[in-house]
Amino acid sequence: MQVYVNGRFVPAQEASISVFDHGFLYGDGVFEGIRVYGGTIFRLQQHLERLYHSALCLMLDIPMTPEAMRDAIVETVRRRALPNQYVRVVVSRGAGDLGLDPTLCPQPSVIIIADTIALYPERYYTEGLDLVTVATRRVSSDALDPRIKSLNYLNNIMAKIEAQQAGVVEAVMLNAEGYVAECTADNVFVLRQGCLHTPSVAAGALQGVTRDSVLEIARGLGLETAESFLTRYDLYTAEECLMTGTGAEIVPVVRIDGRRIGAGVPGPVTARIREAFAALCHQDGVRVERAEPAHVASQA
Known part of the structure; x- marks a missing residue:
């Protein structure tokens, strides 16, 4: 299983971000959960719109266009090679210092995980x-x-x-x-x-x-x-x-x-x-x- 981390696909056990990332320190970021059914990424466009709108409200500049994000999600799903998947897209403020100041985080982090999920028993x-x-x-x-x-x-x-x-x-x-x-x-x-x-x-x-x-x-x-x-x-x-x-x-x-x-x-x-x-x-x-x-x- 591979995870998309800031433009690269890495083995899941090696996927990591900085301990100074403001998403980790303060919950400063946005995310989307997306389903894949029989190879169809359900309502991907709606999820992308919500992701970018959420980021806009936080003045968080996602470092890739919606089209590039779409391609990255599709490729992550393709590599997971399962007909039914749950995709988690995370965009955090990125690494800064231990203070709150978001302007000290020069590069947001982008992570895409494709796996399975079962929230409740059948x-x-x-x-x-x-x-x-x-x-x-x-x-x-x-x-x-x-x-x-x-x-x-x-x-x-x-x-x-x-x-x-x-x-x-x-x-x-x-x-x-x-x-x-x-x-x-x-x-x-x-x-x-x-x-x-x-x-x-x-x-x-x-x-x-x-x-x-x-x-x-x-x-x-x-x-x-x-x-x-x-x-x-x-x-x-x-x-x-x-x-x-x-x-x-x-x-x-x-x-x-x-x-x-x-x-x-x-x-x-x-x-x-x-x-x-x-x-x-x-x-x-x-x-x-x-x-x-x-x-x-x-x-x-």
Whole structure:
């Protein structure tokens, strides 16, 4: 297995960055998680746009064009030689000193890893999972815009720890006003009276690529959709609930804070969305074997 590190492919066990890198020291950087399905890099263009928009907001100059980044991702996937993969693209501020000053980091670091991932056991996809709401609140949108997919996930990790302490694998995070924001690594949806709701970005939700895909799929299935301000009441009284994310894909939720959601089993609308999403994943993206050869330097 090879990893792309600053223009070169190196064996995974040799891949490294400086201990003075501000991504390591301060979480100063951005990232994307991208899925590959049957050789198709799902919605690569959307992921690239979000990566570069996040970097722009941090005044972080990615040292390669989006086209060059695309080629590097394609080549990394090609070298991994697996039909289904999870790709992690990381752009950090780069090496500086032990202070905060980002201007002392002259060259950002770019790392691309292609491997596999399984966030949840298979039984959760067929039986559904339980969630709890946690005390850790989502960082306020007026402090850090949730559309910036930064390397600093401590807020999410603290919520994840609370979920584990409660005996479940995932948690619902609320914002400071008590509105539902997202789960620790996934967006959340509820079906209420024929409308599929998901928290608004203004409430603290990441504008996920899978989230946007599910909204499109739902409209294609004839469902109303809404980006809403939701409370726990809306979760508890939902007919169905599901989580979405690049790593998790689509996971049905059957219980929240001890309350049974709907019939307490994965619902029919969730099943239809999962089926449509599985088909979309193999249709919408970049086919690796058809991509132009990437002009990326390789270690001999």
